[in-house]
Amino acid sequence: MSVRVRFAPSPTGYLHIGGLRTALYNYLFAKKNNGTFVLRIEDTDKARFVEGAMQNLIESLRWAGIDYDEGPNKDAGFGPYIQSERIDLYKEYAQKLIENGNAYYAFDTQEEIELARQKQQAEKLDFKYNRNQMRNQITLGNEEVKSLLESGVPFVIRLKVPEDKTIRFKDIIRGEVVVGSKEVDDQVLLKSDGYPTYHLANVVDDYLMKISHVIRGEEWLPSTPKHILLYEAFNWAPPHFAHLPLLLNKDKTKLSKRQGSVAVEDFRDKGYLSDALVNFVALLGWNPSADREIYAIQELIEHFSLEKINKAGAVFDVQKLDWMNQQYLKNLPNETVALLIASELEKLGIAPQPKSYLEKVAPLFKERVLFVSEIVANADYMFSQPKDFEEEYFKKHWKENTKELISQLIKAIEEIDDFFHSAIQEKIKQFNEEHNIKLKEIIHPIRLMITGKSAGAGMFETMEVLGKSECIKRMNKFINERF
């Protein structure tokens, strides 16, 4: 049997980080098994329609490097992949369940259901739709139903859950799960607006799209018995199930936007690299060996297995993600980092710099920051003359004789022909020997004058990149304006 999996998000705005992981695991499983990764859009809630949400979702997936084999605009014969375009299909299948006695029409209004709910709550009972007391095909009889239907009153179709039956299914991650049918409500399958509920739509689609493995979040575990019942009602073989542990907030509740960013696009905007995010998220709840942290997507695919997925939820803690981002950033080619710096400059409205220049700036800073944005923020002096000078730094390293030394040093620096860091270093070393001073005594004042800051990349390298005349200009300017 060929492996076919799907990621089936509801387009309600953005791609949730938990959704990213679900998509990723589906993707990894598909690729590992030479299978097919399907994207299906579950937009059966008209009330929650969000303009552009689907495009946004697809864009986020693409950014993360997760491309779908089948889905919107990529029909391989199982489409359409957008549920709102499949409405007739669900009606047709709901009808089949009516015919084979596994579902029934119901005409209760929202108010009537609410009333029944309150009544049961008053008696301290859990709410369950009582098919023998409500207005439906069972209490009304077929004749009455027929005329109601003809008169055009709104109706829903509900699943007729067997009275007393033990429902069992095997979850790849959790083992066997057993639930009594008493615990399962007569779920609405077809809503009064003619749209299906999730339960009907996902079962029908998974069957029609020949999905072999349903890999989804653990929040679906409690409703899986309903789905099993539906497969049985249709007389279909159910797919394999794997319910993923949840991603958690720091307080261990289900990851939500109340407690921080959860949208993939937010992480992108903050400057996280997609490879780092994917690597990090992959290792939340799954780990191939634990003796290594950094895995390229191809390696994730090679090692992936559903059996090794953890059962317990995983706290989403960005500390390790930040570290991972740094790891990826410092291993990025300079040309790539240069591009990222360029777009960061543009974002801040700073004048663009030549590509060749940025490629020299990149290696100086890429391994000392977590994000590219920090390069621009911390090393602003690489893009314009420093305006502020750290006073503490000045006090600490500027001595009585420093000014006089610098005047002479500038002359020495002017003599350097090939302004490379090695030559600069050599010249300064010579200068130090002549004046009988240590490197420490001169390098900090130089850093201060040229960068204004106490922290930065290697000073000789920094000088090389800035260039001889710029360095001299800055030193003269400092001396002239300061004293």
Place this chain on the structure above:
RNA sequence: GGCCCCAUCGACUAACGGUUAGGUCACCAGCCUUUCACGCUGGCAGUAGGGGUUCGAAUCCCCUUGGGGUCACCA
């Protein structure tokens, strides 16, 4: 509350009955050093509790406790 799921350092995890319970992030100390980082070395820190089973339990079983999810004409 009913039902379901879960439980190893602060966080992510490894150990598929036999290990001084390992690694990574974070934290602390040191080294490196022209600052800041990177890097390197070391340290702190965990099997929720109680019963079994077994020669032997983090690992298997039961109970307790704790946490989470879910109970819509939302997905």
